[in-house]
Amino acid sequence: MTTINIHSPPDEVLFYANDSFYKFVEQCLGTDEMELIKIQGIKNTRTLIHLPNVLDVLKVECEALDDIQTRVCFKLKDNTYIVKPGVVAGVEDFVEALRAKDKEYLKKTEQQQKKSKRKTDNDKSKPSINQASPSQPLTANSSATPSLAFLSTNNSPSTPSEALPSINGCKQLINEFIEKWCKSYMPDILLHESNDYTLFVKESNMHLKCSCGIEMKLPFQPKTKTFQISSFYRHVKQTNCSMIKQKQNANQHLATNDQTKDHDQSDIAPVVEDVDSSQTQHSNSQSLSLSSSIICKNPRASLKRIHKSSLPITITSGAGNETSSKRSKNRQ
Structure with missing residues (x-):
């Protein structure tokens, strides 16, 4: 077991029991003090810190305590015993340190419980991931x-x-x-x-x-x-x-x-233009063929009609009347 500072022990010392507890006491106080605690049936740390005074048992006249009594006490001439001052100081300091650690642990645990309760309340109102x-x-x-x-x-x-x-x-x-x-x-x-x-x-x-x-x-x-x-x-x-x-x-x-x-x-665009031009050419060719057929049937009549349609209509005086009269004579 590693060396433990009794005035700044880890939390685990509060939960030592049986062999681990006795080894812890022996390391901090010694073999005689450990056997004094063990003979009283103290098997864990929490029991030890709740006893009023571990050394009170030495006031009891009991044969089972004779051996341990002679080791941790001085025997006076009147056959009475007084506990060695070093044993008293060591045991009292040891127990007091454990009691202080227990109070510190309980306070820390209470704070953690309050914090956990607040967190639980928050989680109820806003579920966590x-x-x-x-x-x-x-x-x-x-x-x-x-x-x-x-x-x-x-x-x-x-x-x-x-x-x-x-x-x-x-x-x-x-x-x-x-x-x-x-x-x-x-x-x-x-x-x-x-x-x-x-x-x-x-x-x-x-x-x-x-x-x-x-x-x-x-x-x-x-x-x-x-x-x-x-x-x-x-x-x-x-x-x-x-x-x-x-x-x-x-x-x-x-x-x-x-x-x-x-x-x-x-x-597509040129094709459309080609189609349009081809349709136009086809239409023009049909018109020309139709005109040709008309001319072939009556060439003179056709030429006269074309000639008349191509001459402009003018209204003049003098010479115009003379020209008109000549045309009427020719027709007659």
Whole structure:
């Protein structure tokens, strides 16, 4: 057993019993004092500190005490005994130190119980994240909004839940960070929760699972109240993530379709013009053929009609009347 400072003992000394208790007493006081305590049936620390005076037993006239009495007492000439001053001082100091330790322990335990009770009351009004299943997804429609009081990067003592965001708040925070990162480093690809990744709590820590099947932990940073998402960024940027590949292929396919559509539209326009011109030529040819057929049937009449239609109609005086009279004579 290691050496123990009796004036600053560990809490465990209050729970020593039987052999461990007797060894502890022997180490601190000595063999004679240990046997004096053992002969009285004192088997543990708590019994010892509740006795008024361990040395009172030496006042009893009993043959069982004769041997121990001669070792811890002085025998006077009148056949009476007086306890050695060193034994008295040692035992009293030892018991007093244990009583002080017991009071300290009880006070500390009471404070812990009060703190635990307050925490329990707070948990009843606002359930903690540990009340959810270890792999419960973080959904925006969750009726409860437990805090992330137990999320930490190194399993250090938890931060008070009042200083940490709710599950929905953490979910929104992570989604916003991922969206901003995508706009800066992958502008052609946007990632959405539920479709491309899933957020859930596992072993009191936030986890992210990519739709490709890779799962990673998102450590919580208590000082900044944010999550470390760099592992997910590296995954989608530097690894052969099947989800990212599908999105890239879809973007390429969409771009190819757009180019093909634009090319097809540019090819259709001349065809329409050709059709229109061919229709116009066909119509003109029909008109010419019709005129030709009319001319062939009655060439002179046709020429006269064409000649008359081509002459302008003018109204003049003098010469015009003379010309008109000549035409009438010719007709006669």
